[in-house]
Amino acid sequence: MATASTARNARKRPNFLRDIVVIRLINAWWIATFFQPDEFFQSLEPAWRLAFGSESGAWLTWEWHYQLRSSLHPALFSAAYLVADKLSSLIPAGNVFRTFVVMAAPKTLQAVIAALGDWYAWRLAVTIYGPGSLASFFALFLQIFSPWQWYVSTRTFSNSLETTLTIMALYYWPWELLGSAKPAKENPRAPGPLRSLWPLRASLSLAALAVILRPTNVLIWITIVGVALTRVTMKGSSPLSWAIIFTLVREAVLCGALVLGASFVSDRLYFGFWTFPPYNWLNFNISKSLAVFYGRNPWHYYLLQGIPLLCTTSLPFAIAGLYSPSASSPDQANTLRTLSNTVFATVGALSLISHKEVRFIYPLLPALSILAAPFAASFFTSDPRSPAAASTSKPSPSSRPGLRHKPYLFAALGINLVLAGFLTFLHQPAPLTVLSYLRKEYERIHPASVQLAHATHRPPQPRDELFAVFLMPCHSTPWRSHLVYPGLDAYALTCEPPLHTQPNTPERDNYRDEADRFYDDPVGFLAGELFAPDRGLPLPRYIIGFEGIEPWLREFLETPRGKQLGLRIRRVWGGFNGFVHEDWRRSGRMLVWDTGIYDDAPEANSNA
Numbered sequence: 001m002a003t004a005s006t007a008r009n010a011r012k013r014p015n016f017l018r019d020i021v022v023i024r025l026i027n028a029w030w031i032a033t034f035f036q037p038d039e040f041f042q043s044l045e046p047a048w049r050l051a052f053g054s055e056s057g058a059w060l061t062w063e064w065h066y067q068l069r070s071s072l073h074p075a076l077f078s079a080a081y082l083v084a085d086k087l088s089s090l091i092p093a094g095n096v097f098r099t100f101v102v103m104a105a106p107k108t109l110q111a112v113i114a115a116l117g118d119w120y121a122w123r124l125a126v127t128i129y130g131p132g133s134l135a136s137f138f139a140l141f142l143q144i145f146s147p148w149q150w151y152v153s154t155r156t157f158s159n160s161l162e163t164t165l166t167i168m169a170l171y172y173w174p175w176e177l178l179g180s181a182k183p184a185k186e187n188p189r190a191p192g193p194l195r196s197l198w199p200l201r202a203s204l205s206l207a208a209l210a211v212i213l214r215p216t217n218v219l220i221w222i223t224i225v226g227v228a229l230t231r232v233t234m235k236g237s238s239p240l241s242w243a244i245i246f247t248l249v250r251e252a253v254l255c256g257a258l259v260l261g262a263s264f265v266s267d268r269l270y271f272g273f274w275t276f277p278p279y280n281w282l283n284f285n286i287s288k289s290l291a292v293f294y295g296r297n298p299w300h301y302y303l304l305q306g307i308p309l310l311c312t313t314s315l316p317f318a319i320a321g322l323y324s325p326s327a328s329s330p331d332q333a334n335t336l337r338t339l340s341n342t343v344f345a346t347v348g349a350l351s352l353i354s355h356k357e358v359r360f361i362y363p364l365l366p367a368l369s370i371l372a373a374p375f376a377a378s379f380f381t382s383d384p385r386s387p388a389a390a391s392t393s394k395p396s397p398s399s400r401p402g403l404r405h406k407p408y409l410f411a412a413l414g415i416n417l418v419l420a421g422f423l424t425f426l427h428q429p430a431p432l433t434v435l436s437y438l439r440k441e442y443e444r445i446h447p448a449s450v451q452l453a454h455a456t457h458r459p460p461q462p463r464d465e466l467f468a469v470f471l472m473p474c475h476s477t478p479w480r481s482h483l484v485y486p487g488l489d490a491y492a493l494t495c496e497p498p499l500h501t502q503p504n505t506p507e508r509d510n511y512r513d514e515a516d517r518f519y520d521d522p523v524g525f526l527a528g529e530l531f532a533p534d535r536g537l538p539l540p541r542y543i544i545g546f547e548g549i550e551p552w553l554r555e556f557l558e559t560p561r562g563k564q565l566g567l568r569i570r571r572v573w574g575g576f577n578g579f580v581h582e583d584w585r586r587s588g589r590m591l592v593w594d595t596g597i598y599d600d601a602p603e604a605n606s607n608a
Contacts, residue, residue, distance in 0.1 A: 033426070034477070042074075045058045048078075059480060107156075116168065121366035139372075197247070263276075457486060466490070471553075495514065542593065
């Protein structure tokens, strides 16, 4: 019975993956909001530069100038851009659909990456609980209906790729190492749990990639390998033989060397010299203490905010799974306990770091879904067998489980859907829609430059104009991945960290970046810095900012310097940007003002 169920499950896997890919593609296309700038500046901007060259107008942030990021992540999206650009060349030049095809490339690739993460989470749950178990179904159910997964998985964060690589590596990891470690009788030379080394090699290679992308991912693997070697908290498992330990070390060295070699070559090609970003990242964080420049959080941030935001309505089941994993055998209990220990160790270690973000613990979400699954299954279904014990066969039609606690189930689904819908459509949509507006205006005003961009991805000579200036907190919008055309010149306030200062010095404490200086004294900054006579910044066609700065702009226009410039601002576009903002500077609608210095300025938009 179990064999038939397993075979039937294996036959359905390709179609099942296809269905999940379709869900994530819909997910990716529906996301119409801005979350954090790293989604674009840690991946798509360097990818755009790598694909289309240094004249394409991509914005490389300071981390790339100091080789703190691995080039493997943007190289992935660079390949997607090149393929999309080749396909778009089949479309007539000047057709804006070509722009759509190129912009869609990273979103499509990330949707596939996200789907693989969901699929491998389900496959690991099937490995643990059995192909016919309710728990394995609920593991996937919790992943698919997670608001956090919906909101973040199809975004091009390095954390999103890290999460997929981690769950893939966990699936291929030889969990039988946590059980008996006696050699197989038919081949005494080969360790029993490691008869086939290819799954182990896949696991170690994927884990190494995740660590290269995000060095903190090593915390997950230190825990898993440490538990396997020391047998801490394990029950009914014998110590690993020296043969198995030797095999693990040998394969880890080989797989690690392979991934490191690929990383070294990629970084050499990207940066132009030999470098090792993970080491640079660690050295910079220790010597410069720059993490706190981006914010401090209390030690309990992940406990009281991070894990609840990750799990949302599945939090009670995740807590139960963390403290008392539901298992029907010692081997199953050891696997679940190891996943639980991984969550505790990773959250505990990251809680010691001052700067914290929920996405830093995002790779733990699949493990939390798997741990929560049996408790969710037993709460919402009336199956007479426990979810863990239901792994031997698929329930017959006469014994299919029924739903119970339906009000709680529908309430949880309703909360998740409302959260997902709000985050998808209503929380900060303006940073994307404003760039769509600017792109369309540029296409209307400079059609020849658009055709040139489609052909060469290079700006026109001489350059058209400074099309837009963004007066808002830095990185409040995407950049070249959405502006697209290299001739669409724009300028935005910067917020480079104080790399020239030492920690715990008055110079570091009193440092104010360009965006800070604008909000400290808006009129003085515009007159004395941004539009100062010796600055040399051309006058822009458009100014973009949140509506709170309009009084400052009008005050500046009444100053001697403002009158000298001859600017006459008027609203031509306005976009809704959500109801709640943690940063007061981003409150209100996002607006576009025409500066009045070009004769062909568009008529005022009714949305303004």
